[in-house]
Amino acid sequence: MTKSPITRDTLLDNVRRVVIKVGSAVLTTRDGLNGAAINRLADQLSELSNRGLDVVLVSSGAVAAGRQRIYERTRKKHRNGKDMVSRQAASAVGQGRLMHDYDEAFARHGKVTAQVLLTRSGLKLRDRFLNARNTLERLLEWGVIPIINENDTVSTRELEFGDNDTLAAMCLGLVGADLFVNMTSADGVFDRNPDGDPEARPIPLIEDIAALDLEAMCDGKSSVGTGGMYSKLRAARRAAQLGVPTLIVTGKGAFDIPAVLAGDQGGTLVLPDERVVSSKKFWLAYHDDPSGAVLVDGGAANALLTKGTSLLPIGITGVEGCFERGALIFIKTADGVELGVGQTNYSADELCRIKGKRTDELAAIIGPTVSDEAVHRDNMLLDAAI
Template sequence: MTQTPVDRKALLAHVRRVVIKVGSAVLTTGDGLNATALHRLAAQISGLGNRGLDVVLVSSGAVAAGRQRIRERTARKNGKTFADLPSRQAASAIGQGRLMHDYDEAFAAHGKITAQVLLTRSGLKNRERFLNARNTMERLLEWGVVPIVNENDTVSVKELEFGDNDTLGAMCLGLIGADLFINLTSADGVFDKNPETNPDARPMPCIETIAALDIEAMCDGKTSVGTGGMYSKLRAARRAAQLGVPTVIVSGRGEFDLAAVLDGEERGTLVLPEDRAVSSKKFWLAYHDDPSGAIVVDKGAANALATKGKSLLPIGIRSVQGCFERGALVFIENLDGDRLGVGLTNFSSTELDRIKGLRTDQLAKTIGPVTFDEAVHRDNMLLDAAI
């Protein structure tokens, strides 16, 4: 954590592609969509487009818009009727059309075309589908279209697959090769404590090393309308930092000014990127699926992974947790239970349980011919993953 002055203008001078995420707390009121906020957002993004920037908008608000429509047309006035997952997904199915209709009209007033892009984690974790989604987004941006992204809530089978649009926004950074993430929120940036419960909370204009923050201790609450809260925004910013992308967490309420943010004015909180960015492939493999289990390693293996950039060999494995197949994403933990990172395993949990602690020349005798000596290859591993 630091308050060291940073030349924002110089840092952001070369930005050409931006992911902007806007949350429900900005776009909605207790009655549904906030038309004023939506139209101002469209005007702001259109202005960035006129400056030559490619912009992808990750937008919440579909569930709130659907609730609004249902309440207008039916006798369902009690908000509790939307608490269960099927009701929220049904509300999203209704609200997506309303939300996109309003966006279409708002952007059309500035001569811009929009495109709806609905994503699911299960779709993006398949590398071929991921690359196909990337090609589609590239073509839309080439045409000067503003892609408006949301999770495909209606068909998601978990609650919800990405969990929040902050996470989805971070995923889009790798998808389109963005060089800035702007997260519009209801707060005036990040504070060192929750300002709703701590009157002495101080704003943080700049976070230089987000990996050093205890974001769970800092963030002890969520907004009532959205699903993420500041915790998910900082987690998304940490993922962006690993990809080498800076994040600006700034208020999207009232007379917010995206052009001023790009021009370097000190608004909200700037989260600096890490000096050494991970590859887009490692970013994709670490964050497009949930780990299915864990591999616990001894001190020697933990040190080799952390300081020498080595692959994980079976000889360094002490135990295996969970049930998973070859190719699954798994946690890598030390003997104290600390998570060192995540990686794609070359062996199933059953195979690993049989070969743990063995030398590589003993593997074939135990489980038959093997293609790999490594349990997890270093090219398929991300340490310090923000999960």
Template sequence: MTNSDVDRTALLADVRRVVVKVGSAVLTTGDGLNAMAIERLAAQLSALADRDLDVVLVSSGAVAAGRQRICERTQECLRDYSDMASRQAASAVGQGRLMHDYDEAFAKHGKVTAQVLLTRSGLKTRERFVNACNTLEKLLEWQVIPIINENDTVSTHELEFGDNDTLGAMCLVLTGADLFINLTSADGVFDRNPDDHPDAKPIPVIEDIAALDIEALCDGETNVGTGGMYSKLRAARRAAQLGVPTMIVSGRGNFDLPAAMDGVPCGTLVLPDDKAVSSKKFWLAYHDDPSGAVLVDKGAAKALLNRGKSLLPIGIRKVEGCFDRDALIFIKTLEGEELGVGMCNFSSSELERIKGKRSDELTAIIGPTPSDEAVHRDNMLLDAAI
């Protein structure tokens, strides 16, 4: 599972575009934004850009910046920001403050930045997703450093990314990046939670993250952000599926990203899968939360896993949830094991009527059908990291 002898230099030699995600635990203190952390991060990323690397930054910190600003102006330092309305309002106040600090910090190194605020709903349609890709590509062509954050002010709970680790992984396919760097408050990944186990050992390299029991490994979160190591490893697993390596390293103290790019061991390196999924399948699997599920029999599960087949209605035994056509759904065994996710050609009500039926029976039951397949293999990702 792990191997400290991986040739990092060779692995990173051909990297041309990198997505760097930094969380609130790195950027903030108990009083708000940490100006020194922002200055240090801007210097590090500018050094990467000076190596002709395209750099994309995914940054948290708007809510903390907003809290800080509100406290400075109103002295309401004890306000509760746990509800969504307060969090969104604080983000509205803090996003400008955060970008102002970034813009000034990068300008000291001759770099131009651009604010990009994304919502999950804005990436749900393929057309808008492609438009976001084109915009980011043009910014990088102009040698501008995009600074991406979720548009917390307008996101609803149902449509938010949930954490910027998830957003960072989505930005890999948005930008076509070939490296994901996740800056955290910890010195990489450990075999147990070091907060609870002082004897926890670091994991320098994760060769096969799909085989790693992330749930068992992670039982704690930072007290500032919404992520924690679980979300970072889940994002790394998604990156691995895309064929992109991930570096989970400390963003505190005297961290040195140029040295890390030269192969100097630090933190944890998560290796990519040998066989990468397409960007279309990646987007399909992770652009939305599944709306329901279908439970399939053993024959259908075998056909999906071993023969690369599409899922036909005849193999479906149970339908869970209420969803429309073209919804993203889970595909599970009758025992509840998740096989993957896919875009369903039928609504849940239609599937209830045609489950277990042969393809030549479908029209007689529900009328003209969009397809013989419930989920086509081209619109399916098995072993998805949901």
């Protein structure tokens, strides 16, 4: 029994807005940008736009385009420049080249594109997040196709999204998307790593992605690297929480996005969760990396999981890390099991002083209090895909 009436044949029935993410493995070759792939992508996204869909493209490729441009002009190869500064410099060169190629490809269909560069710090503040949403909404009202990428040149290691799968998942909530299409070099998701196991079998449908052990499927987080299948499945897990189905499909060769969306077989369809989180909770949980953690006792853990309560100081048994009020933190059991994340009302120092204390004791310990709750339930997401 499926958790949702969504099938491949009905996928587009209620879709108004789609986010499509395309990675470097699809857009580039050893020599730089793949013009044929860019043109094919523009052809197919223009077709979706002509059908009345709002299309948002999250695109990689700037670094590869920059390295290609540098070599064309200097005949010097910079393929080994994998440090952050080198990647940022190559991205600064390549962003213009990438957008130029996209502009020309979409212009063949009378489509206008817009470059939108985002940083994690830019979406961390709620007012900036809402301003970015308003800008994208206006572009889509005008029939423009936004092309989003991380602003690599100004990002820092602490603030970068880390991969465009993560950025694309954030964009789902940013634009209110109904469908997420993640184009990759693989033909969907397999039960094991097909690169190391010839017996690996494709998985055409994932009904409950929350029940999967993603690390085991992908041979652990570290082995797949940035942009690997682990990050794609984590992005699909986040999309499912937002109520958005995900299609993980190949972008290699003669891919056909409209046909796949119309029901043709290929790739993997990930169904959304039955319980959908709000856009605000989604933003709160994934706009930043947690700065620390609180450990809670069994009673508090049970109340959080079964009753949907807020977390009170009396239920906290330990504090990990150094963080200020308003930081995103993990909520864990005493033995380290992650229950979720939330925005703390108190600093780590304050929580260390009031942990295990009743509400009526707080003021005497730390002075006037900002809240009875350490983490309010409205600012908490359990089972977060961090």
